[in-house]
Amino acid sequence: MSTTTIITTTLDGKHPAIYQEEIFIEQRQNGHVSNPIPPQAQTTVQTPSVMQKALLLYAAQQPYALVTDHAIPSILHKDEILIKVISIGLNPVDWKGPAFNFGLPRLPWVNGRDLAGVVVQTADTTAGSRLQKGDVVLVPSTDYRDIRKAAFQEYAVATHFNAAKIPSARCTHAAASVGVAFVAAVLALGVSLGLDFQAISECAGPNLPEILDKVNADTIPADVRHECFASRHAVERPKAGDWIAIWGASTTTGLITLQLAKKAGLKTICIADIARHGSKLHAVGADILIDRHDTSRAVEIIRGITNNKLRYAVDIVGSHTAALLQATLDPTISATDGSHAHLLGLTGLPKAQDKDERIMYHTVPIKLFHSSPEVGEAMVTWLERLLETGALELPEIIKAEGGLGGVNEALGVLRSGDASGKRIVVSLE
Ligand SMILES: NC(=O)c1ccc[n+]([C@@H]2O[C@H](COP(=O)([O-])OP(=O)(O)OC[C@H]3O[C@@H](n4cnc5c(N)ncnc54)[C@H](OP(=O)(O)O)[C@@H]3O)[C@@H](O)[C@H]2O)c1
The missing domain is CATH 3.40.50.720 (NAD(P)-binding Rossmann-like Domain)
Structure with missing residues (x-):
């Protein structure tokens, strides 16, 4: 017993595939892809060419704008999965980035670092990997330079080594609170x-x-x-x-x-x-x-x-x-x-x-999580075990109403300090 003393990609007006290819090349140049493969060898899985809702940031010091015509991101890499977002955990950086103009690779941009949702697509080459369609996962989206991976949208891409399965006994919304932390x-x-x-x-x-x-x-x-x-x-x-x-x-x-x-x-x-x-x-x-x-x-x-x-x-x-x-x-x-x-x-x-x-x-080498499959997988599989065994106490959550449309108001609460250590979680259900 313890004692205590006192991520349409038509944003730039470009064809989606061209835009995504640019992201991939930029990532490789910046060393953000840990396991780079030549573009001709990429596993490209076509997602339905339907639009989704997303929050776009058009300028620093502006609120996020809800749009309904943002293309669903595509899987471009052999390690990737597509997730239908159920819940978004809000982090201080979600308001600090726009407020102080950092962490915004381009404008307009999609932000959001913590999500939980259901796997709806996997790259062919991930067949046999530990994640399958239908799994409910949480994803700390630390790779913020890849707009496809951002949480403030209905569908997001992740790598399998950055996604932890949420045990069925655990609340998906609570699990969305813990990833980046x-x-x-x-x-x-x-x-x-x-x-x-x-x-x-x-x-x-x-x-x-x-x-x-x-x-x-x-x-x-x-x-x-x-x-x-x-x-x-x-x-x-x-x-x-x-x-x-x-x-x-x-x-x-x-x-x-x-x-x-x-x-x-x-x-x-x-x-x-x-x-x-x-x-x-x-x-x-x-x-x-x-x-x-x-x-x-x-x-x-x-x-x-x-x-x-x-x-x-x-x-x-x-x-x-x-x-x-x-x-x-x-x-x-x-x-x-x-x-x-x-x-x-x-x-x-x-x-x-x-x-x-x-x-x-x-300082924390946060990008190691998404740039090293070995490190990323060791961490998410441990998180899975911690959730399964109940060994890790999750933060208390405040469930915000209004889906993506409620994010600006919820970020205002977070910024004011009124959440006082509780994680604000936005449900997209
Ligand atoms: N470098 C990175 O990669 C990285 C990754 C994750 C987080 N971070 C940073 O780490 C910080 C915490 O993030 P988080 O998401 O964990 O925060 P959070 O849960 O939103 O933190 C809120 C808590 O901070 C406490 N607090 C505020 N001022 C304090 C002070 N002067 N002394 C002690 N506690 C204080 C508040 O206490 P009261 O309830 O008493 O007001 C509240 O409980 C943020 O600045 C975030 O940007 C950085």
Whole structure:
């Protein structure tokens, strides 16, 4: 028992097939296709030439526009499946991207990072793969540069190694809430910090550094390659019994990070609004809860509890709180094994001038999930087992009304903070 102390493609007026081919070529040039095959060898499965509803973003700082004449995306690659979307989980990036004009490869664009739905088509070559027509799956759509994969539409393409089957006993809407948060948490802990999930007794997970050791590093996108191997030395990796501090533990990502860290044997310090979230965080394994509103005291408390020896910290709020977390770490380089303290920022890191050169800083190599079939499949099959066994507590959800037409209003609620850690899920049923 735990105790707790306090993606018509006629957008550009081009023929759909030409547009899709351009996407494919652009992806290969950017290293986004992990298993590139020449266009003449692609498995192209024709989808019915019917239109669907989708949300288009025509300009930054504008609301999404509901259209009814957006072509259903086509399967272009041997690993792909087509999904009829049942439910969409909303992420902060869905409003932040348009508001601050980032993550928008072109305009107009379709956004949306988390979806759940039913597989309606598979590429011929996926016959015999673990996913079949009729399976209900959740998909963290991290490959946002491929408009076919976006969630804000009635049909979306995914790769089979980025889709996890949802057990029949699990609510499809709840499952739509967890994908991106799970991917971020697993890559943060399992790749950037190198935590081994194999020893989790109730539902063993992957040892991602071991999987990455067998992956040709040249197939990993150059901009995240260094991060993917940052913790390849065993001495840098957290071991059972080590402390980890998580600032923003009540975020959806924090809730998953906390659970996985705890299950892997780490001792967890969670910084959040205790009055609002303490009970939930305690129930899923927080060892120490510290209130987020008393920031200076939080730093002192963490130092005290860890006896000034904290080596691992994850920030899920922003550069300001990442700087506070930095102050809680023991920055010295170990005289015995040369290991470092590690600070990972999901939303920012301390400013360059405030960094300590002895500390190893990390960002999440999120594109590893869709660019490496080996890593992607290890993660989604583990998620399937976690859902099947009930070992992972899913975030609470708020079901938004109005289908795609209700997304703008729901994103307003998310932006206001009123969702307070609950995932807003939009049903297309
Ligand atoms: N880099 C990546 O690839 C990646 C991937 C996933 C997420 N992210 C980022 O990670 C962040 C979290 O995403 P999410 O979807 O997990 O968020 P979310 O579930 O929408 O997070 C909402 C929670 O954040 C808490 N919060 C707000 N300000 C806080 C503060 N100063 N200290 C502590 N907690 C605070 C809120 O607490 P209260 O209820 O107390 O207000 C609320 O519980 C976002 O910035 C997102 O863009 C990045």
